[in-house]
Structure formats: structure tokens, C-alpha cells
Amino acid sequence: MLRKHQTLGEFIIENQASFKYSSGELSSLINSIRLAAKVVNYEVNKAGLVDILGAAGDTNVQGEDQQKLDVYANEKFIQTMTNRNIVCGIASEEEDHFIAINSQDENNQNKYVVLIDPLDGSSNIDVNVSVGTIFSIYRRVTPIGTPVTLDDFLQPGHLQVAAGYVVYGTSTMLVYTTGDGVNGFTLNPAIGTFYLSHPNMKFPEDGRIYSVNEGNYIHFPQGVKNYIKYCQMEEGDRPYTSRYIGSLVSDFHRNMIKGGIYIYPKSSLNSNGKLRLLYECNPMAFLAEQANGKASNGFQRILDIHPTELHERVPFICGSKNMVEKCEEFMRNAQ
Numbered sequence: 001m002l003r004k005h006q007t008l009g010e011f012i013i014e015n016q017a018s019f020k021y022s023s024g025e026l027s028s029l030i031n032s033i034r035l036a037a038k039v040v041n042y043e044v045n046k047a048g049l050v051d052i053l054g055a056a057g058d059t060n061v062q063g064e065d066q067q068k069l070d071v072y073a074n075e076k077f078i079q080t081m082t083n084r085n086i087v088c089g090i091a092s093e094e095e096d097h098f099i100a101i102n103s104q105d106e107n108n109q110n111k112y113v114v115l116i117d118p119l120d121g122s123s124n125i126d127v128n129v130s131v132g133t134i135f136s137i138y139r140r141v142t143p144i145g146t147p148v149t150l151d152d153f154l155q156p157g158h159l160q161v162a163a164g165y166v167v168y169g170t171s172t173m174l175v176y177t178t179g180d181g182v183n184g185f186t187l188n189p190a191i192g193t194f195y196l197s198h199p200n201m202k203f204p205e206d207g208r209i210y211s212v213n214e215g216n217y218i219h220f221p222q223g224v225k226n227y228i229k230y231c232q233m234e235e236g237d238r239p240y241t242s243r244y245i246g247s248l249v250s251d252f253h254r255n256m257i258k259g260g261i262y263i264y265p266k267s268s269l270n271s272n273g274k275l276r277l278l279y280e281c282n283p284m285a286f287l288a289e290q291a292n293g294k295a296s297n298g299f300q301r302i303l304d305i306h307p308t309e310l311h312e313r314v315p316f317i318c319g320s321k322n323m324v325e326k327c328e329e330f331m332r333n334a335q
């Protein structure tokens with residue numbers, strides 16, 4: 001039962017029974033993500049005052065310069081979950097390989113693996129624009145008490161048991177689903193508690209916001225170009241408004257509240273687009289569908305894609321159902 005201003009802790013306990021495999025393990029896992037989010041939030045908030053801005057000096061498996069806050073957030077989320085022995089494996093956008101958490105120990109009865117984008121929107125860290133964290137949780141497919149394998153991570157998105165994000169913005173929010181709708185909790189920094197502020201979040205079926213990096217326009221597939229032109233035409237309730245923060249979490253969050261579409265297509269620059277299927281697209285697609293929205297690569301439902309690599313990228317179109325379908329229509333017609 002949803003009660004406004006219920007704390008996240010209360011919500012997790014009261015909704016535990018609705019989890020298909022409820023044994024309290026998933027509750028503990030979400031609680032540990034809540035804790036790590038608060039620790040990272042504290043560091044993000046004082047980013048200009050401490051030595052946490054700028055590059056860390058290394059390049060990650062994505063070929064990107066790791067930011068100090070990428071590294072910090074990665075450590076905090078992994079540590080917090082590992083120290084509590086509540087997962088059997090973790091995969092991160094910032095780690096080359098998945099991490100097995102003493103899963104070969106037959107006493108390790110943990111059944112969940114977690115995939116995270118510890119810091120989303122890295123290009124915005126140094127310029128004080130909102131950033132986020134994204135998480136995705138699956139039930140392992142290999143037998144409990146045996147070493148986790150790649151198969152435990154390469155599962156199609158529709159098998160997620162939970163997914164969510166934290167947005168470190170004007171306020172800090174944790175938004176998540178366990179397959180029973182999407183709820184948003186706002187952190188009261190004075191007492192360090194998340195409160196239910198956005199119960200049962202839903203994408204409006206239609207919206208008037210499009211979010212795409214138009215700087216790459218000339219490299220986009222013709223169908224996407226045609227859809228962007230459609231958004232800009234003087235007709236009916238158009239032109240739509242262009243809003244692009246450059247942090248997937250923040251653009252998604254705004255579009256879920258106001259109605260809109262986010263597009264990161266493939267292009268002649270990135271043959272599969274930029275966003276990572278496991279750490280970014282699957283969790284956001286699960287949230288979108290749970291909030292009456294839609295997510296595809298233009299032709300296929302994101303949640304039906306069978307992953308083949310830990311760090312694979314896919315074209316990503318996500319948001320208000322009718323807007324995504326319109327974009328898909330333009331892409332089909334341009335084939």
C-alpha cells in the first residue's frame with residue numbers, strides 16, 4: 001500500500017511480500033543501494049570543495065577517461081554490497097570483468113547479481129549539472145553455491161527482478177521498480193532519509209519534449225533525422241521543445257514526469273550507439289515499461305534483446321509510448 005511520505009525503509013519492508021522470491025534478500029540489497037547512494041550523494045554535493053573533480057587518469061573498458069567520481073562511486077557501491085554479503089556477483093560499467101562475490105562457497109546462498117552504472121552523466125560532473133547512478137538486479141541462473149558465470153549477467157532485460165536509478169540533482173531521488181510499478185523517493189538531507197514523494201510514476205502517453213544530441217545529427221540514420229524534423233515542424237502541437245542534459249538519468253527522469261522521448265541512435269560515429277545494454281538500457285527500459293512508457297532500439301523491444309557481451313552497446317529510444325512509436329514508424333519507413 002502506498003502512503004505519501006512513507007520512508008523508503010518502511011516501503012521496502014511493507015512491499016517485500018509482493019516480491020516473487022521474497023526472502024528478505026532483495027530488500028537487503030535495495031537497502032544497501034540506498035546506503036551507498038547516500039554516501040555518494042554526500043561526495044557529489046561537495047564536489048567543488050574536495051579533490052573529486054576531474055579525470056582519475058585511467059581509461060575504462062569503454063575507452064572513456066574515468067572521472068574521479070566514476071571511480072569513487074564504483075568503489076562505494078561495490079564495497080557496500082560486498083561487505084554485506086548479499087550478492088553473489090556484480091558487474092559494473094567501470095569494471096572490465098564481472099566480480100564473483102565468494103560465490104563458489106557452498107554456504108553462499110545469495111541468489112542475486114547486480115549490474116551498475118555507478119556514475120551516469122560523467123561529462124557533467126565538473127560543471128555542476130545533475131548526474132546519476134543506475135542499477136539492475138537479476139536472479140542468478142547458475143546453481144546457488146557454485147561460481148557465478150557470464151551467463152548470470154547476460155540475461156535479457158525482461159528477466160530483471162528490480163531496476164532503478166539515483167539522480168543527484170536539485171534534490172536527490174531514488175526511483176525504482178520490482179515489477180510492480182515505479183516509485184520515487186526524495187532524500188531529506190537534514191536527516192538522511194528517503195521519503196516517498198512520487199508514488200506510482202507514469203510516463204504521459206504523449207509529450208512535447210525530445211532529448212537527443214543534435215550535434216551528431218549529420219551522422220544519424222535517415223529515419224531518426226526524419227523524426228527530428230517531424231518534432232521541429234510547425235504543425236498541430238509541434239514544434240516540440242528540445243531538452244538534452246547529457247545525463248541519461250536526468251533526461252529520462254524529466255521526460256517521465258513531463259512526457260518526452262530520449263534518443264541515442266546508432267550513427268556513422270558509433271555503429272551501435274553509445275549506451276550500454278546491461279548497465280543503462282535494460283534498467284531504464286524496465287522502468288519505462290513499468291511506467292507505461294516504451295523502449296526499443298528502433299525495431300526491437302530492448303527487454304527482448306539477448307545480450308552477448310558484458311559491455312555491448314545498443315541504439316536506445318525511450319519515453320512516452322506514442323512518441324517512441326512515432327519515431328519507430330519513421331525508422332521503419334526510412335529502411
Ligand SMILES: O=P(O)(O)OC[C@H]1O[C@](O)(COP(=O)(O)O)[C@@H](O)[C@@H]1O
Binds near residue numbers: 120213247
Ligand atoms: O555526450 P553524448 O555523446 O551526447 O552522451 C551523453 C550520454 O552519455 C552518457 O553520459 C553515458 O553514460 P556515462 O556517463 O555513464 O558514461 C549518458 O548519461 C548521456 O545520456
Ligand SMILES: [Mg+2]
Binds near residue numbers: 117119120121248
Ligand atoms: Mg551512463
Ligand SMILES: [Mg+2]
Binds near residue numbers: 070117118120121
Ligand atoms: Mg557511468
